[in-house]
Amino acid sequence: MDVNTLFLWLLILPFAGAMVTYLVGRVAVINKVKDNPARWLAFFVFLGVDYIFILLAQQFLSSGPIDLTVGTVALQFDGISLVLGGSALLLGTLSSLFSVDYIAGDTGEEKFYAMIIAMMGAVVGLSCANDLFNLWVWFETMAITSYMLVAFYSTQPGALEAGVKYLVQSATGSILVMIGIAFVFLVTGETNLDILQKTTAPASILLAAGALFIIGFGVKAALVPMHTWLPDAHSQAPSGVSALLSGIVIEAGLVAMMKALGALAHVSLSWGVILLLFGAVNMTYGNLMALRQNQVKRLLAFSSLSHVGYMLIGFGVAIQFSILNGAAGGFFHLLTHTMMKGLAFLAAGAMLYALYISKQKHGPLMLEDLNGASRKYPMAALGLSVAVLGLGGLPPLAGFMSKWQIFVAGFETQNTWVILLVVYAALNSVLSLGYYAPMVNRMYRLEPSATVSEGKELGFVIQIPLVILTSAIVAIGLWPSAVSFITTPAAAALLKAFGG
Secondary structure, eight states, X not given: OOHHHHHHHHHHXXXXXXXXXXXXXXXXXXXXXXXXXHHHHHHXXXXXXXXXXXXXXXXXXXXXXEEEEETTEXXXXXXXXXXXXXXXXXXXXXXXXXXXXXXXXXXXXXXXXXXXXXXXXXXXXHHHBOBHHHHHHHHHHHHHHHHHHHTSSTTSHHHHHHHHHHHHHHHHHHHHHHHHHHHHHHHHSOOBXXXXXXXXXXXHHHHHHHHHHHHHHHHHTTOTTTTTTHHHHHHHSOHHHHHHIIIIIHXXXXXXXXXXXXXXXXXXXXXXXXHHHHHHHHHHHHHHHHHTOOBHHHHHHHHHHHHHHHHHHHHHHHHHHOOHHHHHHHHHHHHHHHHHHHHHHHHHHHHXXXXXXXXXXXXXXXXXXXXXHHHHOHHHHHHHHHHHHHHTTOTTSHHHHHHHHHHHHHHHTOOHHHHHHHHHHHHHHHHHHHHHHHHHHHHHHSOXXXXXXTOOOOOHHHXXXXXXXXXXXXXXXXXXXXXXXXXXXXXXXXXXXTTO
């Protein structure tokens, strides 16, 4: 199979697979089949897409970026596609497997799996988009599927409210992005990202377009203050979806924003400064809000704001000072955050399932529910501990290594303000242990709560993703150079987009 055919199958298979998964699952529901085959069909669709992605990644690593043009649609598989697309498929596959037990028997099970496949397929397409309109289409496809997943428990008032809030804010952001694209097309007659980088046009209009891109894509990337949908959506969605929202969707919004700004890099020299400022605000606000939370999933949701801040610092340093290490650190942290936050939500979700959902209850998982959890749920407790300590930057876990690379890049600038910002970021990392460490303490040092004692046992399948992600976080922490073949090409692609 030639490379162009592989590329097309990478984009087509997720949506074809989503439709087949839904139809097979719907037929099973109509015929009252006890175990809906959609759950396993979705998993095998993911494995098929994973295989195609690996073949395409091998081709890219040996021969460089792969371009595909279909009419006016420009696509390119490059280093950014490798990081974001690979992260999406990894976490999507594991979340699908995790949900086999978690979603079993729920109304709309077939819709759930179809939407997860389509959402991750849209992220892969977004990572390969090489023109503004195509980028917006993939972005909007991702958004539409994620709305449905956030409101999956539609009979729960909180889930419905979170879904509506997410829909309104995301739709507003999408409209702003579309207006920005119209501005760019109005003055350049182009949407192709490569051509736009070389186009001269009235700077004022392109600056306005850039501002619209930051606000519009910033809603999905959870830039403060465009983040207010995030804590409700993350906490009310099924835990497999929470993992994808935090571990993939906000990162996809961030990548989309950088792709759009890269096309306007020649218009202003301040895009990197803007990212650095947002990074400082996100870190501070995310940590302070997480410290106040009593619900585990809301705490993890607010902490995502902080980690977007670290990525913004890495990317801001790279864009403003043309430092490859900064972009590599940003993409490294994107990858590690996908795994750590994905693991955190899945581990918390496993306990939520054992303590509440398996008993047909939909209450939130509170911090006190974690008391003594390690004695009855050792794998879930270990996974959550490794995830949150990695997020807190404790060596030798993966989160420490990705943050360290960002900090080193900051010092490479030899700029006093950036160095102060890096020190501030390091202090924020220490501050985050103020809400991560007590979670670990509760699970291992306190007596089991009544809720834990009465909880059901976890099945084998739901724990497989926890084992895989826990092992990966420890392994990458010990051998960070093992992922440099992924992060370095992504960093080079970002610097190229911004003329570095």
